[in-house]
Structure formats: C-alpha cells, structure tokens
Amino acid sequence: MDSVSSGIPRLRAERLSRIFGQGAAAVRALTGVNLDIQDGEFVAVLGPSGAGKTTLVRLLAGLDTPSEGRVLLDGSDLGRLSEARRARFRRLRIGLLWPTPHLLSVLSVEENVALPLLLNGSSKAEALHIAQGALERVGLSAHRAEDPAHLMPAEAQLVALARALAVSPAVILADEPTGRLDTEAGDRLLRLLRRARDEWGQSVLLTTQNIRVAAYADRIVHLRDGVIFDVTPFNEAP
Amino acid sequence: MRLTLILALRYLRRGCPLSAITLAAITPAALVLAVSLASRLGDLPARIQWGVSMGLVILAAWLGLTKALMGTFQARATELTSLREIGATPAQIRGVILMQALLLSGSGTLLGLLIGLGLIALTGGRPVPSLPIEAAVVAGVGLASGGVAGLVAARPFTHL
Numbered sequence: 343m344d345s346v347s348s349g350i351p352r353l354r355a356e357r358l359s360r361i362f363g364q365g366a367a368a369v370r371a372l373t374g375v376n377l378d379i380q381d382g383e384f385v386a387v388l389g390p391s392g393a394g395k396t397t398l399v400r401l402l403a404g405l406d407t408p409s410e411g412r413v414l415l416d417g418s419d420l421g422r423l424s425e426a427r428r429a430r431f432r433r434l435r436i437g438l439l440w441p442t443p444h445l446l447s448v449l450s451v452e453e454n455v456a457l458p459l460l461l462n463g464s465s466k467a468e469a470l471h472i473a474q475g476a477l478e479r480v481g482l483s484a485h486r487a488e489d490p491a492h493l494m495p496a497e498a499q500l501v502a503l504a505r506a507l508a509v510s511p512a513v514i515l516a517d518e519p520t521g522r523l524d525t526e527a528g529d530r531l532l533r534l535l536r537r538a539r540d541e542w543g544q545s546v547l548l549t550t551q552n553i554r555v556a557a558y559a560d561r562i563v564h565l566r567d568g569v570i571f572d573v574t575p576f577n578e579a580p
Numbered sequence: 581m582r583l584t585l586i587l588a589l590r591y592l593r594r595g596c597p598l599s600a601i602t603l604a605a606i607t608p609a610a611l612v613l614a615v616s617l618a619s620r621l622g623d624l625p626a627r628i629q630w631g632v633s634m635g636l637v638i639l640a641a642w643l644g645l646t647k648a649l650m651g652t653f654q655a656r657a658t659e660l661t662s663l664r665e666i667g668a669t670p671a672q673i674r675g676v677i678l679m680q681a682l683l684l685s686g687s688g689t690l691l692g693l694l695i696g697l698g699l700i701a702l703t704g705g706r707p708v709p710s711l712p713i714e715a716a717v718v719a720g721v722g723l724a725s726g727g728v729a730g731l732v733a734a735r736p737f738t739h740l
Contacts, residue, residue: 403665405664405665425669425670426669426670426671429664429667429668429669429670429672430667430669431667432665432666432667433666433667433668434667436667438665438666440665444658444659444661444662444665445662446587446659446662446663447594447659448587448590448591448593448594448659449587449590457666458666458667460583461583461666461667461668461672462667505666
C-alpha cells in the first residue's frame with residue numbers, strides 16, 4: 343500500500359504501553375505512546391538510558407507485544423498478524439539497526455547482507471547481486487568476501503545498514519546505532535541514514551541519548567520514563 | 581532447506597560439540613547391546629530387568645543430549661536472535677537448530693552403532709542389528725531422539 347496516496351502514516355504507534363512483570367514487581371517501560379512516522383520522514387527519539395527507547399523499537403518492529411495499544415505499519419496492525427506473518431512483514435518492510443551490528447559470524451559480509459533475501463526465497467545469485475549493490479551504497483563493496491569478525495566496529499555497523507537496505511524496507515528502525523562508534527564513524531552512518539530518507543525512499547526512526555545525533559532528524563521526540571513529553575521540529579542537519 | 585543446511589553445517593564447522601555426539605552415540609549403542617544380550621538371559625524377569633536398565637541408560641543419555649544441545653544453542657543465542665530480527669520465521673529458526681541436532685545425532689548414531697557392534701563382537705553375542713531393517717530401526721530411534729532433543733532445545737529461540 344502506498345501510504346502517501348492513502349494518507350496513512352507509514353508507521354503509527356497508538357497508545358502504546360509495555361509493562362514487564364506483574365503485581366508489585368511490575369515495571370512500566372512505556373506508557374501511552376502515540377507516534378506517527380510519515381512516509382519519507384526522519385524522526386529521532388531522544389531520551390536517557392532507561393527511557394524506554396529500546397522497548398519502543400522492539401514494539402515497533404513486532405519483536406515484542408505491547409501490553410496495551412497497537413502498532414500499524416502501512417495500516418496493518420502488527421498485533422493481529424501471526425508470528426510467522428509478522429516475521430515475513432519485518433523481513434521485507436522493516437530494516438533494523440542496533441548498537442552492535444548483530445551479524446552472523448558463520449557468513450561472509452555479502453552473505454550477511456543477502457540473508458534477508460535468501461530467507462525470503464530469492465536465488466543465491468539474485469540475493470548476492472542485490473547485496474553487492476547495498477554494500478556499494480555504504481562504501482564497503484571491497485569487503486564483501488570478508489569474515490565479519492575481521493571488520494572494524496564502524497565497518498560492521500555499515501554492513502548491518504547494508505543488510506537493512508538490501509530489502510528496500512519501508513522503515514528503518516535504528517536503536518542507538520552510533521552509540522558505540524566514534525564521532526566520525528557515527529556521522530558517516532547518520533549521513534547514510536539521511537540518504538536513505540532522501541534518495542532511497544525509506545522512513546527512518548532513530549533513538550539516541552545524544553542531541554547532536556538527534557539533530558540529523560526532521561523531528562525530535564523526547565522520551566523520558568516511558569512517556570513522550572515533547573516534540574521538536576528540527577530541519578537542519580549539523 | 582538448502583539455506584538451513586548451509587547455516588547448520590557452517591555452525592558445526594565453527595564448533596562441533598563432541599559431548600553431544602558422544603551422548604547421541606549412547607542410545608543406539610545401548611539399543612544394540614540391549615537386544616543382542618537379552619537373548620543370552622534365561623528367564624523373563626532377568627530380561628525385563630535388563631531392558632529397564634538399558635531404558636534408563638537411554639533416558640539419561642537423551643536428557644544429557646538435550647542439555648548439551650541447549651548449551652550449544654545458548655552459546656549462539658545472540659546470532660539466533662539476530663535471525664529473528666531480520667525476519668526469519670519461527671519455523672526457519674527451528675529448522676536451523678533442528679538440522680544441527682540431526683547432523684550431530686546422525687554422527688552419534690553411526691558412532692553408537694559401531695561401538696555397540698564392536699562390543700557384541702568382543703563378547704561373542706549375536707550381532708544385532710544383523711538385518712538392514714534392524715539397523716534402520718536403531719538408526720531411526722537414534723535420529724528421532726536427537727530430533728526431539730533438538731526441538732526441545734530450539735523452543736526458547738522460537739518463543740522469544
């Protein structure tokens with residue numbers, strides 16, 4: 343579905359709450375979060391450690407189930423999908439980035455990038471061809487045959503971005519992707535996320551504790567103790 | 581299927597848990613010994629006692645195999661979680677784990693058959709399996725025990 347023509351937000355969180363544990367031991371990680379990400383929008387969620395940023399990303403990606411509320415991607419309620427359908431949805435529609443790259447150690451760089459396509463049933467030749475293109479976008483095509491263990495941390499994180507880009511997802515969800523990178527490597531990754539928004543058609547949601555990183559976004563959503571308390575339009579990248 | 585096999589083989593090449601193969605070898609070896617030596621025992625109670633003893637050995641080996649596989653997959657938990665994040669379905673993740681369990685238990689079954697037959701040959705008993713169908717039954721039980729152990733070990737990674 344084309345979310346632009348239909349007027350539906352690309353990704354919508356409605357009254358999203360997540361409570362871990364029960365009774366006196368219950369911990370409320372998110373409370374009533376409402377958030378829309380429009381097609382081609384770059385949103386940063388800014389908050390300190392423990393604010394609920396990772397919980398939010400996991401819920402938006404369908405990796406966790408909300409205690410209340412729902413997540414809609416292009417109008418589809420993730421909570422109404424079976425686990426298998428949600429997995430296929432995530433594979434094709436959502437690109438995920440974490441503070442660490444989460445690459446498979448038994449696969450080469452290009453095989454890691456091709457993996458979502460292979461899981462989706464693409465032929466090896468086709469998947470590797472697309473993976474090569476994604477690696478070129480992030481400037482790592484020379485490393486395609488390497489073992490991920492031999493990469494620098496910044497390079498490994500770019501491979502994770504190439505893997506996310508390979509399926510041309512509707513949304514990239516990046517949970518503190520620059521948290522373990524130095525400033526230069528972090529900026530390189532953030533510029534690529536901007537390109538994903540500007541040139542490759544992805545909507546981007548990024549979480550961070552760093553206002554300088556958040557300033558790459560069009561809009562900053564402030565999250566603290568699981569609650570959104572402010573939204574700042576922010577159109578100029580540093 | 582091909583991707584599952586490739587991933588399983590690569591993981592086993594990276595680190596093949598010998599404890600799992602050894603434990604998987606016990607079931608077929610015990611089966612061969614149980615059937616072969618039972619014929620030497622005279623009365624029915626002695627045969628039943630022998631059968632129960634071998635059954636307990638097989639149960640203990642299966643529990644040990646399950647625990648060994650769980651330990652192996654727990655050590656790869658981060659990567660198995662990554663598979664889920666990039667959109668592998670629960671069935672695909674289960675397939676990767678099950679394939680590794682079957683490859684390990686298959687190797688163990690082969691080893692167990694050889695050990696069992698070797699022990700029978702040393703004691704001069706009637707070698708069982710002596711027929712292809714008996715060998716197939718023993719191998720099937722060995723693989724099934726590994727498969728079920730693999731399914732149990734896979735459960736935490738498909739219900740995250």
